[in-house]
Amino acid sequence: MRFVILTDTHFVPRGRKLYGLDPAQRLAVAVEKINASHNDISCVIVSGDLAHWGERAAYASLSGVLAGLKSPTILMMGNHDRREPFRLEFAGADRDPHGFVQAVHTFDAATIVTLDTLNEETPDQAGILCQRRLEFLADALASAPTDRPLLLFQHHPPFDSGLRYMDTIKLANGEAEWDVIASTRKPDYLFMGHLHRPIAGTWRGIPFHIQRALTHQVAFDFETAGYIPGTLEAPDYALVDVDKGNIVIHQRSFLYDGPAFSLHDPKAASSRSTRELAEVGL
Ligand SMILES: [Fe+2]
Numbered sequence: 304m305r306f307v308i309l310t311d312t313h314f315v316p317r318g319r320k321l322y323g324l325d326p327a328q329r330l331a332v333a334v335e336k337i338n339a340s341h342n343d344i345s346c347v348i349v350s351g352d353l354a355h356w357g358e359r360a361a362y363a364s365l366s367g368v369l370a371g372l373k374s375p376t377i378l379m380m381g382n383h384d385r386r387e388p389f390r391l392e393f394a395g396a397d398r399d400p401h402g403f404v405q406a407v408h409t410f411d412a413a414t415i416v417t418l419d420t421l422n423e424e425t426p427d428q429a430g431i432l433c434q435r436r437l438e439f440l441a442d443a444l445a446s447a448p449t450d451r452p453l454l455l456f457q458h459h460p461p462f463d464s465g466l467r468y469m470d471t472i473k474l475a476n477g478e479a480e481w482d483v484i485a486s487t488r489k490p491d492y493l494f495m496g497h498l499h500r501p502i503a504g505t506w507r508g509i510p511f512h513i514q515r516a517l518t519h520q521v522a523f524d525f526e527t528a529g530y531i532p533g534t535l536e537a538p539d540y541a542l543v544d545v546d547k548g549n550i551v552i553h554q555r556s557f558l559y560d561g562p563a564f565s566l567h568d569p570k571a572a573s574s575r576s577t578r579e580l581a582e583v584g585l
Pocket of ligand 1: 311313351352381383497498499516
């Protein structure tokens with residue numbers, strides 16, 4: 304099984320820009336690359352902050368770009384999202400019995416569980432798993448097939464990353480999430496967005512992957528606490544392979560349009576500039 308992860312698309316209404324970037328234009332490049340490179344993927348998961356200000360026009364623009372994907376999508380909520388305008392443009396998106404945008408997707412090779420960590424009731428950039436969502440998680444973990452990996456997706460990390468401002472807006476009740484996990488089943492992998500940086504590690508023994516954003520990024524800065532330091536580092540999408548219980552995650556810098564060459568080519572190796580290298584080509 305293969306699937307793609309994109310996150311933090313931060314769409315704005317068509318024609319507008321955000322921090323100098325056009326999220327729609329950028330996602331269109333990703334869609335083109337994904338369609339051209341992968342004809343065997345099960346889904347594309349977009350793990351929250353689909354829209355920057357959460358208005359319907361932004362979701363309409365996102366819907367238009369995602370329509371170009373050949374693969375099905377699984378869309379999730381982030382702190383910038385709003386469920387009602389989202390639903391107006393994505394009526395067929397995941398919805399649990401309480402209206403949260405979360406679901407269990409069972410594939411032959413893995414089970415994908417998505418959680419909705421948006422705190423819309425008491426608007427807050429931090430995430431929350433209310434009692435209903437904790438119960439959903441408990442049911443999902445307890446009932447998923449045990450013969451294949453369980454991959455848990457949520458927008459907000461339940462732990463500190465060292466990015467000081469971002470740590471103030473993590474999942475507010477990560478301990479409650481941990482209590483559910485500890486009493487049911489540990490996911491085999493935890494995937495998140497929100498931090499706008501590529502980060503990997505383990506949380507209480509669970510390996511995790513945090514995907515870089517599609518749009519603006521958060522700086523490699525462990526000092527600034529009073530605001531979120533931003534950058535425009537290049538984005539990635541992740542290609543995840545799950546095969547016989549093994550999980551391999553590739554990152555693709557999909558905006559790259561520089562030289563492609565053979566590392567075995569002596570002419571390429573002795574090129575004196577990237578321009579000369581580009582002329583060597585493949
Ligand atoms: Fe974000």
